[in-house]
Amino acid sequence: xxxxxxxxTGDVRDRADVVVVGTGAGGATLAVYLAxxxxxxxxxxxxxxxxxxxxxxxxxxxxxxxNGRRGLDTTxxxxxxxxxxxxxxxxxxxxxxxSFRTPPDRLQRWREKFGLEWMTEEELAPHxxxxxxxxxxHIAEERLLNENNRLVRQGCEALGIEAHIPPTARVDxxxxxxxxxxxxxxxxxxxxxxxxPRISKSGGRIYSDARVERILVENGRATGxxxxxxxxxTKAPRGRFxxxxxxxxxAGGALGTxxxxxxxxxxxTVGRRFYINPHFWVFADFxxxxxxxxxxxxxxxxxxxxxxRRTPSGEYAGGGYIMLTSHQSPGIxxxxxxxxxxxxxxxxxxxxxxxxxxxxxxxxHPGRVYLDGGVRKTEFRLQGIDVxxxxxxxxxxSRIFLAAGAKExxxxxxxxxxxxxxxxxxxxxxxxxxxxxxxxxAGSHLLGTAPLGTDPRDSFAGxxxxxxxVKGLYVADGAAVPTSVSVDPSLTIMGVARWIAAGIHExxxxxGV
Amino acid sequence: xxxxxxxxxxxxxxxxxxxxGQVSPGRGHASPDAGRAAPFPADHPALPPGIDRxxxxxxxxxxxxxxxxxxxxxxxxxxxYPQATQDGVELQALSPxxxxxxxxxxxxILDNVPVPPARIARRIDRELALAGDPILTxxxxxxTLLEHMTLLGxxxxxxxxxxxxxxxAYLHTWARSRFTLRRAVFQATRAFIYxxxxxxxxxxxxxxxxxxWRERVEIPAYPVDFGEVV
Numbered sequence: 001x002x003x004x005x006x007x008x009t010g011d012v013r014d015r016a017d018v019v020v021v022g023t024g025a026g027g028a029t030l031a032v033y034l035a036x037x038x039x040x041x042x043x044x045x046x047x048x049x050x051x052x053x054x055x056x057x058x059x060x061x062x063x064x065x066x067n068g069r070r071g072l073d074t075t076x077x078x079x080x081x082x083x084x085x086x087x088x089x090x091x092x093x094x095x096x097x098x099s100f101r102t103p104p105d106r107l108q109r110w111r112e113k114f115g116l117e118w119m120t121e122e123e124l125a126p127h128x129x130x131x132x133x134x135x136x137x138h139i140a141e142e143r144l145l146n147e148n149n150r151l152v153r154q155g156c157e158a159l160g161i162e163a164h165i166p167p168t169a170r171v172d173x174x175x176x177x178x179x180x181x182x183x184x185x186x187x188x189x190x191x192x193x194x195x196x197p198r199i200s201k202s203g204g205r206i207y208s209d210a211r212v213e214r215i216l217v218e219n220g221r222a223t224g225x226x227x228x229x230x231x232x233x234t235k236a237p238r239g240r241f242x243x244x245x246x247x248x249x250x251a252g253g254a255l256g257t258x259x260x261x262x263x264x265x266x267x268x269t270v271g272r273r274f275y276i277n278p279h280f281w282v283f284a285d286f287x288x289x290x291x292x293x294x295x296x297x298x299x300x301x302x303x304x305x306x307x308x309r310r311t312p313s314g315e316y317a318g319g320g321y322i323m324l325t326s327h328q329s330p331g332i333x334x335x336x337x338x339x340x341x342x343x344x345x346x347x348x349x350x351x352x353x354x355x356x357x358x359x360x361x362x363x364x365h366p367g368r369v370y371l372d373g374g375v376r377k378t379e380f381r382l383q384g385i386d387v388x389x390x391x392x393x394x395x396x397x398s399r400i401f402l403a404a405g406a407k408e409x410x411x412x413x414x415x416x417x418x419x420x421x422x423x424x425x426x427x428x429x430x431x432x433x434x435x436x437x438x439x440x441x442a443g444s445h446l447l448g449t450a451p452l453g454t455d456p457r458d459s460f461a462g463x464x465x466x467x468x469x470v471k472g473l474y475v476a477d478g479a480a481v482p483t484s485v486s487v488d489p490s491l492t493i494m495g496v497a498r499w500i501a502a503g504i505h506e507x508x509x510x511x512g513v
Numbered sequence: 514x515x516x517x518x519x520x521x522x523x524x525x526x527x528x529x530x531x532x533x534g535q536v537s538p539g540r541g542h543a544s545p546d547a548g549r550a551a552p553f554p555a556d557h558p559a560l561p562p563g564i565d566r567x568x569x570x571x572x573x574x575x576x577x578x579x580x581x582x583x584x585x586x587x588x589x590x591x592x593x594y595p596q597a598t599q600d601g602v603e604l605q606a607l608s609p610x611x612x613x614x615x616x617x618x619x620x621x622i623l624d625n626v627p628v629p630p631a632r633i634a635r636r637i638d639r640e641l642a643l644a645g646d647p648i649l650t651x652x653x654x655x656x657t658l659l660e661h662m663t664l665l666g667x668x669x670x671x672x673x674x675x676x677x678x679x680x681x682a683y684l685h686t687w688a689r690s691r692f693t694l695r696r697a698v699f700q701a702t703r704a705f706i707y708x709x710x711x712x713x714x715x716x717x718x719x720x721x722x723x724x725x726w727r728e729r730v731e732i733p734a735y736p737v738d739f740g741e742v743v
Binding site for chain 1: 621640684710719732733743
């Protein structure tokens with residue numbers, strides 16, 4: 001059953017074997033596993049419940065309706081937009097559907113650095129297999145590559161660069177191009193239309209518009225949560241709720257989970273590492289109309305530089321990022337393109353001539369999440385080697401577009417940097433383009449704020465997902481993932497959450513604790 | 514003609530760092546667990562022009578002072594800033610003064626974009642009311658700084674009192690300022706204005722955007738059974 005808090009008046013009390021805070025990639029994956037094995041599940045979602053008919057494909061509606069802080073959230077210095085969803089289905093409502101298994105090198109790092117011995121390809125494989133089957137994940141069809149994707153492929157092939165069509169979570173996609181504003185046709189296999197209905201039909205209760213404020217703890221054990229049901233539009237309180245449960249699972253995303261933990265516990269491991277995979281954009285003017293609106297927004301991924309390269313003496317020699325083809329709607333494009341006044345308007349006149357690539361920087365230096373006067377804030381500054389990665393990305397993205405035949409490439413910084421040749425790339429693309437607030441930057445792969453690990457001084461939860469200091473309290477979302485994944489983390493989050501769910505079921509059984 | 518401070522203009526116009534993007538031996542790749550490195554280490558060859566470690570510290574200190582200053586500046590009254598009244602806008606989040614600054618910025622930024630600046634300012638006011646804090650408070654600070662920091666650019670009049678050409682020039686100096694705070698003010702202002710301007714269907718003749726599919730083609734959604742929904 002789906003219970004919309006925005007339609008309720010008065011207080012609500014419920015009881016379950018497990019209460020899951022958050023309904024996205026982590027929470028819904030875990031919840032459906034347990035619900036279909038006999039567990040009585042309650043899910044709580046801060047955002048609203050939206051269906052296909054609610055998705056207008058208008059960017060201003062989408063950002064306001066189901067993006068966190070109405071799509072206006074930034075780091076404290078305004079330098080980086082933080083892109084995350086608050087809705088039933090979580091970030092899978094607006095994600096692009098790219099579905100990569102966790103790279104083996106990343107699993108190795110987590111084993112070695114955080115003691116997560118179970119994180120092997122073999123251990124995760126059955127979980128990835130199941131999720132891929134349930135979501136219909138497959139390599140995107142050729143017909144869904146728009147011209148921007150094909151031009152990037154052309155450029156990569158000309159330069160001998162490793163790049164691929166990604167695995168994607170959709171069935172019978174019609175290629176409307178508006179995935180990121182919610183699929184209006186129920187073809188993207190988000191949690192909203194896959195696991196959430198199954199949880200509902202398995203007896204689970206999913207409360208939308210339910211903001212959890214307090215984690216209830218008795219004798220060192222989590223016993224439930226309580227909070228406020230809110231009006232969807234104004235966020236004004238409509239009543240209170242309390243859910244008692246044998247287990248509490250936090251899956252509100254790296255920001256939501258960190259905020260809730262910061263409000264409830266004094267634990268220095270929370271919010272200390274905040275990974276975002278900084279996204280910088282590069283635009284290419286092809287001097288003619290190209291289709292970069294339809295198809296899958298990201299139907300081609302450049303993996304060539306995923307790992308950092310070093311010289312024999314250990315110096316940075318490039319890499320540390322992937323590139324995604326990207327299309328953007330007019331409003332978002334307008335905020336990204338440089339200049340003001342007539343110069344900006346002339347750039348917008350070329351909206352239909354533009355190809356674009358965006359970076360996923362695999363950062364070494366995370367930011368942090370903290371409370372300031374009771375308000376959740378974030379801090380992230382590109383620094384050290386991560387600056388070099390960003391500059392290297394701008395250069396290589398420019399090379400790909402020039403090889404694909406672009407007339408010129410725009411680095412959308414405040415300096416209006418334009419490159420037309422390799423010489424321009426060498427001379428004009430520098431670190432000044434990636435200074436804070438020198439160009440539009442975003443982060444949407446939010447991870448690591450309540451990480452798993454064996455050392456309680458460095459991790460919030462142990463390898464099973466259970467908190468070091470509070471029994472019966474689990475973390476199973478992006479917050480639990482120890483570092484950047486270096487690719488879209490959605491499938492990693494789902495795989496880890498399903499593994500945690502399997503462990504819970506194995507240890508506790510249906511009857512709870 | 515615009516009046517810019519020498520140092521700002523020089524920083525903005527300086528050629529890109531010749532060493533930008535190059536690498537020094539053994540630098541970077543510190544573990545996140547090894548503590549947070551200082552931004553742009555002082556001897557970093559990829560240092561942006563005009564920015565060194567002390568520069569960042571000054572920026573941070575200057576930012577704090579500027580925000581403190583903004584908080585002490587009077588909000589202004591409706592009589593000083595009649596634009597909202599003139600536009601018939603019932604403000605929900607911004608003061609008359611903040612609305613006037615926002616509208617003035619929209620007038621400067623939206624050169625020949627077929628969306629009235631007042632419509633954008635009204636839309637942003639409504640959005641800020643719904644977004645609440647910390648977005649609202651930050652934006653109020655941004656608008657106050659924009660209005661009163663003209664002195665830093667050598668101008669003796671407030672932002673709203675500048676003519677359109679001078680407003681553009683003023684914004685330009687903020688865009689390319691070596692101070693993070695000033696670039697942040699510029700980016701926040703333009704992001705709001707451009708986003709809501711180009712979401713407006715009136716801009717489609719500029720972009721050639723034909724609108725979302727749902728407005729043009731009727732394609733049924735696959736059915737999904739959510740069970741009971743209340």
